[in-house]
Amino acid sequence: MRVTEGGIDLEVPGEQTEGVEESVFYNPRQELNRDLTIATLRTFREREERAESYLDAMTASGVRGIRAAADGWDVTCCDLEADAVDLARENLERNDLADEARVEHRNVNALMHDEMFDVIDLDPYGTPMPFADAAFARCRDLLCVTATDTAPLCGAHFNSGVRSYSAVPQNTDYHPEMGVRILVSALARSGARFDVGVEPILTHATSHYVRTYLELDRKASAADAALEHLGHIYHCEDCLYRETEHGQVADPLESCPHCGGNRLLTAGPVWLGPVQDTEFVAAVRSAIPDAFGTAEKARELCETLEAEVDEPTHYDQHKLCKNWGLPANAMDEFLDDLREAGYAASPAHYGGTTFKTDASVGEIRAATEGSLE
Ligand SMILES: C[S@@+](CC[C@H](N)C(=O)[O-])C[C@H]1O[C@@H](n2cnc3c(N)ncnc32)[C@H](O)[C@@H]1O
Ligand SMILES: [Zn+2]
Structure with a gap:
């Protein structure tokens, strides 16, 4: 099946069913995620001129890396599956970009331990946490992360969330944001182990995944500063009252200060700090060209993110x-x-x-x- 996305032509195995492309290596529903990735990379490079190398850590059809290569990045694509590696190479050639990117057939954790990259993009099936340590060890400037395991992240699959994110997620009326706050918290704590501080500059929860872009500062003091954004949410299941408290140690409420009930949940450690740099998001919005398939939707999303009141729960x-x-x-x-x-x-x-x-x-x-x- 032939697909065109962001000016790139792809051949991917699979068929069109009722107008929707179905393929194990290409998910059309992630086009918005990829359009925003390319606009974010452009905006980031304008700010950090030295950023050149981009690792598409789980490349599948190669689409993300190929789009970045077409945009002038020095790209490495990686995948564990031989079929994906062949496909990514074919798709690079199809777009005359074979000289602009290399494709590695490896476990990307091993690759990341071998080499440093300015930008690393983690886009696995499910949780990204098994890749976080190697990424923080070897990423210089910007770490882009997708998590598709929203049920564990938001507390609906509680044990899985606790295992993956070393935190207590709770299933509340703001479950997509619980996912955002649990994910960024876990990433900030992984970064801290490598003396790396994170600053989320763009974050969104869109149809069954969370995506965040973390600007890195490779200094112990920056890691300490990032950890200061961690804390807990205390939530009343009866009246939906919630309050937050910064710090590593929870001091849960005994009863709800609003309704007096005692069906209280404690979630955390969660990231309580900002998850957007609104000026950066506005610049990303301006960097989305009309030619992108999801241009209108992506710009609308950025506009909403820019205007969101900076509070940890919606x-x-x-x-x-x-x-x-x-x-x-x-x-x-x-x-x-x-x-x-x-x-x-x-x-x-x-x-x-x-x-x-x-x-x-x-x-x-x-x-x-x-x-x-
Ligand atoms: C969700 S897909 C990636 C989609 C792609 N980034 C895109 O935008 O279309 C996940 C890919 O990760 C690959 N993968 C899983 N574990 C991996 C590992 N340890 N190292 C490298 N690739 C891995 C899988 O083979 C699969 O192709
Ligand atoms: Zn209450």
Whole structure:
């Protein structure tokens, strides 16, 4: 089957079923992820001119590495599967880029221990954590990470989440953001073991995966500074009240300060710091060309990320209203009520009914319920 993406022609095994390409080595649903990757790499290189080498650590069809090579990066593609390696080589040749990139048939953990790269991109099936140590040991500037195991990350598959991320995730009404905060926390702690500090400059949770871009600072003091963003979330399952506390040691609440209930969850360590550099995200948005297949969607996503209130958990308006036994109103009106009451409020990218605010659950109700009857 022939596929064109980002100006690159690919031949991938598989067939089109009902207009959707199905292939083990090429997932069309990740095109937005790849479009944003290329725009992020461009933006990052403008800022860090010395960034040249890019490792597409799990290349499959080669699509990501080939798109980066077409953009002038010094690319290494790697895959464990011989069929993927052959396919990536064929696809490089098909685009006359065979001299711009090499393809390694190896376990990428071994490759990363052998060589340093300016940018490393981890895009495995499931959790990226088995690759995090080698990546932090050998990545100079930017680590790009996809995690597709959203059920463990958000606490729905609790034991698996605890095992993979050495943290306690909890299944809450803000589950995609729980995934973001657990993933970045685990990565920050992996980096710290190598005296590397992380700063997330772009992060999104989109249809069954979390993607984050971490700018690295290879200094023990930077690792210490990153760890200061870790802490815990205390969450009430009855009224959806939540509060956060920085620090390595949890000091859970005994009862909910809002409703007095005692069905309380503690999640952590989670990353409580910012997950975007909003100026960087705006620059990424401007670097998305019209020719990209997901240009409109990717720009919209960046715009939402830029405007998101910097709070560690989002709310879901429908779940809140259901909990209060009140009908939900239009999101614009709801957010306007919050702003008029003096709170910061914005839509969130986690779904059409999600929003962020610095108001507590009680303050949200007081500010909005007049418009909900
Ligand atoms: C989700 S796919 C990668 C998709 C690709 N990056 C893209 O954007 O289309 C995961 C790939 O990782 C490869 N893989 C799994 N374990 C690996 C390892 N230890 N070293 C290198 N490649 C590995 C698999 O063979 C598979 O091709
Ligand atoms: Zn409560």
